[in-house]
Amino acid sequence: MKKLIGLIIVTGLLLAGCAPKVETLEPSPELYDxxxxxxxxxxxxxxxxxxxxxxxxxxxxxxxxxxxxSVTFRVPGEAAEGFVTAPSEAQDWVIIADPTPVLKxxxxxxxxxxxxxxxxxxxxxxxxxxxxxxxxxxxxxxxxELACRWLVTMR
Amino acid sequence: MKKTLIALLLALALVVxxxxxxxxxxxxxxxxxxTPGVLSISLIGPDxxxxxxxxxxxxxxxxxxxxxxxxxxxxxxxxxxxxDGACLFKFSNDSNVSIDITCDMGDFVxxxxxxxxxxxxxxxxxxxxxxxPTEFGASGYASEAALSYVTFKTTGSSTFITNLAATxxxxxxxxxxxxxxxxxxxxxxxxxxxxxxxxxxxP
Numbered sequence: 001m002k003k004l005i006g007l008i009i010v011t012g013l014l015l016a017g018c019a020p021k022v023e024t025l026e027p028s029p030e031l032y033d034x035x036x037x038x039x040x041x042x043x044x045x046x047x048x049x050x051x052x053x054x055x056x057x058x059x060x061x062x063x064x065x066x067x068x069x070s071v072t073f074r075v076p077g078e079a080a081e082g083f084v085t086a087p088s089e090a091q092d093w094v095i096i097a098d099p100t101p102v103l104k105x106x107x108x109x110x111x112x113x114x115x116x117x118x119x120x121x122x123x124x125x126x127x128x129x130x131x132x133x134x135x136x137x138x139x140x141x142x143x144x145e146l147a148c149r150w151l152v153t154m155r
Numbered sequence: 156m157k158k159t160l161i162a163l164l165l166a167l168a169l170v171v172x173x174x175x176x177x178x179x180x181x182x183x184x185x186x187x188x189x190t191p192g193v194l195s196i197s198l199i200g201p202d203x204x205x206x207x208x209x210x211x212x213x214x215x216x217x218x219x220x221x222x223x224x225x226x227x228x229x230x231x232x233x234x235x236x237x238x239d240g241a242c243l244f245k246f247s248n249d250s251n252v253s254i255d256i257t258c259d260m261g262d263f264v265x266x267x268x269x270x271x272x273x274x275x276x277x278x279x280x281x282x283x284x285x286x287x288p289t290e291f292g293a294s295g296y297a298s299e300a301a302l303s304y305v306t307f308k309t310t311g312s313s314t315f316i317t318n319l320a321a322t323x324x325x326x327x328x329x330x331x332x333x334x335x336x337x338x339x340x341x342x343x344x345x346x347x348x349x350x351x352x353x354x355x356x357x358p
Contacts, residue, residue: 027193027251034249036195040354043188051182055189077257077311080356085311132351140202141345142244146194147353155184 027060032106034062037133037146042113046155049121054114057148059133061103067137068102071111074130074147083151086129093117094129100136115150126153195249196256196352202244204329209243219286219335224328233328235302242298242326246350248319253355256316256325258348260293260307266343274344275334282306283330291333298326307348318355 027036037059044053061067073094079085097112113131117123129152134145181187204224208214212222212229224243225231233241248254263275278290282304285292294304295315305315307329316325329348 027195031193031195031249034195034197036193036249038191038193039189040192040194040250040252040254041190041356043186043190045186045188046184048182048185051185053181053185053187055187074351075311076353077308077313081358130351130353134349138202140198141204142198142202142348142350144196144198145349145351146196147351148194149354149356 031060032062034060035067035135035146036060036062037148039148041149041151044115044150044152047115047117047123047152048155049117049123050119052114052116053152054112056110057113057131057133058108058110059101059103060108061105063135063137064105066102066104067135068100070132070134070136071096071099071101071113072132072134074132076128076130076147076149079128080149080151083126083128084124086127086152087123089121090115090123090127090129093121094131096131113148113150115152123152123154126151128152190354192252192354193250194252194254194352194354196254196350197247197249199245199247199324200243204243206331216333218333218337221283221330221332223330232330233296233302237296237298237300237302237328239298239326242296242328244328245324245326246316246319247324248321248352250352251321253318253320254352255314255355256319256350256352257312258295258305258307258315258350259310259312260329260348261309261346263291263344263346265340266345274338274340274342275346277307277309277346279308280306283332286332286334288336289334291331293329293331296328296330304330315350318357 042055073091075085093115095114103109129150130147132145132147206216206222207229210228225241227241275291278285278292280292283292283294293307296304
């Protein structure tokens, strides 16, 4: 019986250790009035055809009024060293739970990003895509957007 | 002993249930890790380039002409190395991490209505000198560096500014050669330059 109890405890500890660790780096108070996103980079490892990976992208609206954002898939012009840009069909593998979120003034919201690779699809060994977030109310000739880099490594 | 065992099983269930749902989000064996960091960027100063109207230009855009967003002169190339005074625009990296910045420049469309019917398209060529019939070429230049140009394409441009430190700023400008042939319309046209900030990864 003691062995059983010990086994239960060890199993519990091991399972608790498997939980994804969500590290946070809190934005400074000065960023309360800015538009920001977090994280800046997501690494997916051991990925394979038929697999799914997901992560929450946090968006903050620092504007003084409700603002619509656009959240889009992007193939970057250049990829990180050792990676190549995502194949064009990867656009169909990426799911953006809410591509046009409207955030109240100073609101912070999570948008679920998932990548689901079909079982019969092929991908480079290491590839990169971006999830770009833009304040859709910008009107100037120069506009800015923020991109979360997704670096995918196949198993 | 039974009570202890039941209590342990309950405790284990409480641990397992949330973990199971978290693991179910991504497939078995797949690892997902995020690097902490907050990305934020802002434009300090103007967000519009009045082509041929920054300094002494008359604001009229002529064909086959090279313009700069240079406060020292609308047709004056920035000196080498580039100084802040030769730059109209300024990025501020409000992130708590270093960033790269990539700029894409779209085709010109009617300012009123925004329809793209071939009013000066981006040649997507090799740079600011690469214009042609109905096509312009554009590149960016940045201050505090040796003069070099990075092509602004419609999509997929190369990195324009790399490793801009957290809380740092950078001034920059645009060089653009208008289309070779005559404009087919005198209506006002506009283009948008989209500058994307992304997490800097050291090579």
